[in-house]
Amino acid sequence: MGGEGELGAGLMTARGPAFGPRVLVLALWTLLALAATMQRLVERVVLQGSNAVLPASQDLWLLALWALATPAIVWSVRRFPIRDVLARRHAVLHWVAATVFIVATNVVIRLPMLLPPWSRSATAGRSDLLLGLARFYPVALIVYGVIVALAAHAWAAAAKPASVEDRASPSVADTRVPPANQQQRSDRVVVREWNRVHLVRPDDIEWAAADDNYVVVHTGTRAYKGRGRIGDLESQLDPARFVRIHRSVIVHVAHIKEVQPLYKGDYAVILRDGKVLRVARRRRAALEAALGVTI
Numbered sequence: 024m025g026g027e028g029e030l031g032a033g034l035m036t037a038r039g040p041a042f043g044p045r046v047l048v049l050a051l052w053t054l055l056a057l058a059a060t061m062q063r064l065v066e067r068v069v070l071q072g073s074n075a076v077l078p079a080s081q082d083l084w085l086l087a088l089w090a091l092a093t094p095a096i097v098w099s100v101r102r103f104p105i106r107d108v109l110a111r112r113h114a115v116l117h118w119v120a121a122t123v124f125i126v127a128t129n130v131v132i133r134l135p136m137l138l139p140p141w142s143r144s145a146t147a148g149r150s151d152l153l154l155g156l157a158r159f160y161p162v163a164l165i166v167y168g169v170i171v172a173l174a175a176h177a178w179a180a181a182a183k184p185a186s187v188e189d190r191a192s193p194s195v196a197d198t199r200v201p202p203a204n205q206q207q208r209s210d211r212v213v214v215r216e217w218n219r220v221h222l223v224r225p226d227d228i229e230w231a232a233a234d235d236n237y238v239v240v241h242t243g244t245r246a247y248k249g250r251g252r253i254g255d256l257e258s259q260l261d262p263a264r265f266v267r268i269h270r271s272v273i274v275h276v277a278h279i280k281e282v283q284p285l286y287k288g289d290y291a292v293i294l295r296d297g298k299v300l301r302v303a304r305r306r307r308a309a310l311e312a313a314l315g316v317t318i
């Protein structure tokens with residue numbers, strides 16, 4: 024690939040916006056701290072020195088657990104974004120994670136009730152847990168979903184490119200290389216996400232997909248998202264190793280495990296990790312040429 028090329032230059036111009044994932048975590052921590060403070064004030068007014076502090080303080084412990092989990096929730100959205108062809112699968116993963124977290128936190132905050140001076144029975148504790156889940160699970164799930172949605176927005180904003188003026192600055196222009204039609208290629212793709220610069224080797228790329236004005240480059244460990252066009256990326260990759268099977272998808276031939284027929288003449292490629300990608304009819308010949316076989 025020719026240096027960073029047209030796509031690489033677009034990726035390298037991205038800068039972290041004001042509303043990023045870290046800012047989101049700090050904002051959520053602030054909201055949780057305010058909620059905990061208000062909870063404590065309400066307890067002092069209502070309980071008025073009562074010794075039965077733990078039941079009312081369960082909410083405070085719950086807020087603390089949510090605060091500890093907030094960074095993990097936010098960063099999980101980066102690892103499992105609810106976009107592209109994996110949106111449904113990742114949404115289910117987030118729902119499962121939310122359910123496990125909600126149940127686990129409700130169990131943890133009730134464990135002290137089994138000890139003196141409360142010494143509740145296991146049966147009473149189980150009943151209290153089920154009642155609490157029945158009452159608060161929907162609300163907690165909504166809160167978890169809001170955090171996931173905000174995190175998705177924050178990561179999307181973090182990947183936005185700089186303005187046209189920024190892209191025209193000398194520091195950025197110096198990183199540009201001759202046009203892609205000169206067929207120059209390097210051994211890396213430079214992807215800048217938020218405040219990080221990733222150097223991705225072509226051999227590590229399993230497939231890539233267009234996402235509006237962005238290109239998502241998938242490797243075996245994670246996905247990198249940057250500003251650019253799928254056609255620019257294709258012109259920088261070795262055509263002997265990469266094939267475009269759809270107007271929005273490029274695949275590394277070495278990672279194709281098999282090709283399966285679908286219906287009405289359509290086909291799908293199965294990657295070695297089980298990923299299924301549809302082959303456009305007019306791209307079938309290109310796939311056959313890349314594989315050296317007749318489908």
